[in-house]
Amino acid sequence: MTTSISPRSEETTRTPAHLADLVGDAGSFLGEVWGTRTARFSCGRAKALLTVADVWRELDCGSLIAPYFGILQEGTATTVAGIAETRIVQTKPRPGYAKPSAVREKIAAGHVFVLSQLEDWNGRVGALVDSLRAECRAQAGAAAYFCAAGSGGVPAHADSAHTLTVQLAGRMRWTVGEGVHASETVVEAGEVFYVPAARVRQAVPCGTDALLLVISLQQPTARDLAELALADFLHSSAAQDIAGTHHFLSLEEKTAWLRTELRAHLAGHPHGALAKRAVQLRQREGRAQGRE
Incomplete structure (x- = not known):
């Protein structure tokens, strides 16, 4: 079921910078x-985060380079095959630059053009993503999708992250769920569409070119938190003190010691700080993988 939340009064002088700017009462x-x-919200000024003109400007400026762009292929993976070229930069060949004419040909043929990792190089989007990362305690990233009218749009997939999709231009018809549990929602420009993690979703443009900004928010798993807490415990004074004497203890004594000390360690561990550190670790790992 999709909940539609009525528009609230909005300023038009600044772009959204916090969760409440997108969804109202955070x-x-x-x-x-x-x-x-799922839920749909109204946020007209979110359209200024990125415009279609901005997309063409980035493409034509000559500095767009992989992994910050691509064409959507099967599933939700992107590729630069056939749309990238090698240029001479400071007398050395540098591959991976966007070739505008090739990108336009792909778009005209029905492919979806993607601008990736916008939080790293777009100031407005980056500021919003930074705030959402802290407010939602989640690893966060953003990508923009330009879908020409008549294209296949974003194919069906199940995302492991929660997503907030800002409809920047045009209209998209979203299908969330499968079979008898599937529901359809048409999202207009200036609206924000939330889909929980693990839900199968797909989106196609409704008769016109469409531009959408997908913000992915992935919270730490229970395993992430457990591994981090255990690593902290192994470096604690209690663990260091027993390191040289544990072999004198019986298995039962070791188990009792571990139960007591680990419980005490976790009781004194700020849960919010643990979640924040887990998010920071996942964010660094995600960025490193994205640049490989």
């Missing part, structure tokens, strides 16, 4: 919507 969103159901 507390209600996180407490009642997050992880439970």
